[in-house]
Amino acid sequence: MDHRQRAQLQRLLAYLISLAAILVTLFPIVWLLTISFKTQRDAFSMPPKFIFEPIWDHYLTLLDKPGFVQAFLNTVYVTALGVLIAIVIAIFASYGIHRFRFRGKKLFGVWLLLAYMLPEFLFVIPMYVLYQKIGWYDTHIGLALVYQVHSLPFAVWLIRSFFKEVPSELDDASRIDGCNHLGALRHVFIPLAAPGIAATAILTAIWIWNELTIALSLSFSEAQTITVAVASFRGYTSIAWGPMSAASIVAIAPMLIFSIFAQKYIVKGLTLGSLKG
Amino acid sequence: MPNLRKKNFAYYLIAPAVLILIVTSLYPAVFSFILSFFNWNWGVRFDFIGFGNYLDLFRSAEFWQVLYQTFLFAIVATALELLLGLGLAVVVDHLKFGAGLIRTLLLTPLMVSGIIVALMSKILLDPMLGLVNYALNALGLPLSPFFGATSTAMGTVIMVDAWWQTAFVFIIVLAGLQSLPGEPIEAARVDGASALQTFFRVKLPMLRPVLFTVLIFRTIDTLKVFDIIFGTTGGGPQISTEVMQTLAYRKAFSFLQMSESMTIMVIFSAIVLAISLVYMRLEERLEDD
Numbered sequence: 001m002d003h004r005q006r007a008q009l010q011r012l013l014a015y016l017i018s019l020a021a022i023l024v025t026l027f028p029i030v031w032l033l034t035i036s037f038k039t040q041r042d043a044f045s046m047p048p049k050f051i052f053e054p055i056w057d058h059y060l061t062l063l064d065k066p067g068f069v070q071a072f073l074n075t076v077y078v079t080a081l082g083v084l085i086a087i088v089i090a091i092f093a094s095y096g097i098h099r100f101r102f103r104g105k106k107l108f109g110v111w112l113l114l115a116y117m118l119p120e121f122l123f124v125i126p127m128y129v130l131y132q133k134i135g136w137y138d139t140h141i142g143l144a145l146v147y148q149v150h151s152l153p154f155a156v157w158l159i160r161s162f163f164k165e166v167p168s169e170l171d172d173a174s175r176i177d178g179c180n181h182l183g184a185l186r187h188v189f190i191p192l193a194a195p196g197i198a199a200t201a202i203l204t205a206i207w208i209w210n211e212l213t214i215a216l217s218l219s220f221s222e223a224q225t226i227t228v229a230v231a232s233f234r235g236y237t238s239i240a241w242g243p244m245s246a247a248s249i250v251a252i253a254p255m256l257i258f259s260i261f262a263q264k265y266i267v268k269g270l271t272l273g274s275l276k277g
Numbered sequence: 278m279p280n281l282r283k284k285n286f287a288y289y290l291i292a293p294a295v296l297i298l299i300v301t302s303l304y305p306a307v308f309s310f311i312l313s314f315f316n317w318n319w320g321v322r323f324d325f326i327g328f329g330n331y332l333d334l335f336r337s338a339e340f341w342q343v344l345y346q347t348f349l350f351a352i353v354a355t356a357l358e359l360l361l362g363l364g365l366a367v368v369v370d371h372l373k374f375g376a377g378l379i380r381t382l383l384l385t386p387l388m389v390s391g392i393i394v395a396l397m398s399k400i401l402l403d404p405m406l407g408l409v410n411y412a413l414n415a416l417g418l419p420l421s422p423f424f425g426a427t428s429t430a431m432g433t434v435i436m437v438d439a440w441w442q443t444a445f446v447f448i449i450v451l452a453g454l455q456s457l458p459g460e461p462i463e464a465a466r467v468d469g470a471s472a473l474q475t476f477f478r479v480k481l482p483m484l485r486p487v488l489f490t491v492l493i494f495r496t497i498d499t500l501k502v503f504d505i506i507f508g509t510t511g512g513g514p515q516i517s518t519e520v521m522q523t524l525a526y527r528k529a530f531s532f533l534q535m536s537e538s539m540t541i542m543v544i545f546s547a548i549v550l551a552i553s554l555v556y557m558r559l560e561e562r563l564e565d566d
Contacts, residue, residue: 014372017365018372022379022382024440025382025383025386025444028440029385029389029397031401032400035400046406047411047415048408085297089293089294090294092290092291092294093291093293096288096289096290096291097291108291108295113553114302114550117497117549118549119500119522119525119549120503121522121526122306122542123302124305125305125539125542126304126305126309127305145301149301156294181286206387209390210388210389211390212390212503213503213526216507217526217529227390227393230396234395244400245396245400252388255389256385256388256389258388259385259388260381267380267448270449270452271448271449
């Protein structure tokens with residue numbers, strides 16, 4: 001076997017492994033999708049049915065299930081609100097860290113990191129107590145605020161690494177043109193880092209949309225999110241696979257569709273944050 | 278004066294972030310810490326008991342078992358995800374055509390919520406009705422109870438987490454591989470190194486910082502596991518898959534033992550904190566090299 005043949009064989013093997021990985025990755029989701037369109041009989045049939053007559057019943061029962069549609073809408077509000085708070089505040093904070101020296105800068109950085117890393121339940125119960133007192137339990141703003149313990153450090157960290165990529169000549173030029181600090185932020189940093197800020201917003205949205213631990217403890221009905229609604233289908237003996245699958249598909253569809261269009265940004269955000277830290 | 282104003286300006290910029298951090302992290306941490314010295318179960322009773330909660334926990338076999346299981350889950354899942362993600366990244370890095378599409382498809386699990394990953398795996402891994410046991414049977418392989426038995430439940434939740442999060446390691450390592458400088462790799466090839474030698478002697482050492490970052494993220498994230506276990510086994514059978522966060526949840530919301538739950542979280546946070554600090558030190562040393 002000469003060198004070229006070996007290289008070709010290697011490449012073939014690489015494609016086969018990739019194909020296997022794609023199958024393992026996508027099959028469970030596709031299977032979930034088929035079950036959401038199957039009758040109970042078809043879902044449990046052995047051997048498993050790959051061809052069947054699709055039914056819409058499970059999706060229709062979701063419309064009747066009290067609170068499910070509301071949970072979907074709640075998640076839209078909470079995600080939008082959470083992303084907005086995180087991005088706006090993070091832009092200013094990242095700019096502060098990037099462009100200024102000040103006492104306590106290192107402490108601020110460590111604090112952000114720790115807030116991001118500590119386990120959710122350390123924060124959840126005290127927030128529960130506070131929210132019961134001030135009436136923010138089970139509200140959209142209440143959830144969106146608690147999410148900041150994770151989303152804000154994440155956004156500051158990412159946006160800061162995007163600000164670092166802005167060429168310093170442009171920053172200097174803006175200063176010569178008489179821009180003040182906020183002017184430079186507005187006319188130089190935000191426009192140049194816009195793709196990065198978009199990437200940060202997208203990743204933050206995906207995280208909030210999918211979050212369960214905090215939503216489970218701090219929302220009940222009024223602000224219940226989609227993950228909590230889907231979680232209510234669990235239970236070890238439950239065999240209501242149809243409605244459970246339909247609910248799951250509804251819950252993941254928005255982020256899956258969104259990610260197809262935002263693919264470039266997602267990869268950019270995930271990799272830049274980790275490669276340049 | 279201008280210098281002073283410049284300094285103050287930075288504080289204005291970070292003030293909103295600091296305010297949010299105080300409410301969402303400093304207050305809860307201090308509150309939990311203080312309450313861990315009291316005996317409080319939602320009601321009006323509110324007794325100071327010193328280290329009582331801590332001593333109770335340290336004396337209970339359950340606590341140590343759960344702590345052990347949390348680490349078992351974190352170590353095995355992180356190792357598995359790092360190996361699979363690294364392997365997959367090396368393979369996809371080799372491809373000439375379609376690498377972009379393959380990357381896109383392999384990224385899908387990261388868009389899916391943990392609770393849905395959990396429910397999905399319950400359907401596929403159902404001992405009686407699941408597709409996986411059906412396939413094992415058809416291939417003449419032994420069946421598994423998966424989530425249903427104490428001997429297999431932990432392995433199964435680890436597998437499920439690997440399905441979910443390997444993509445995270447994959448995407449970052451792939452980007453790392455693609456951004457490696459070409460000269461050292463070319464030099465090794467000219468010197469007659471095989472592909473395998475080039476990988477282990479040249480590429481892998483250059484990837485060290487990226488792998489380290491991924492290792493930190495996966496370790497901390499797997500230690501904090503909740504969704505996957507909550508949605509599949511709920512910590513069972515018996516308590517064979519219970520981990521720190523599910524234990525804290527159960528104590529607080531099923532048994533209403535608030536102080537005990539907060540004590541668990543204070544201890545666990547100290548552990549996570551210590552691990553983070555050790556990692557950060559190691560990373561600094563790595564960068565100095």
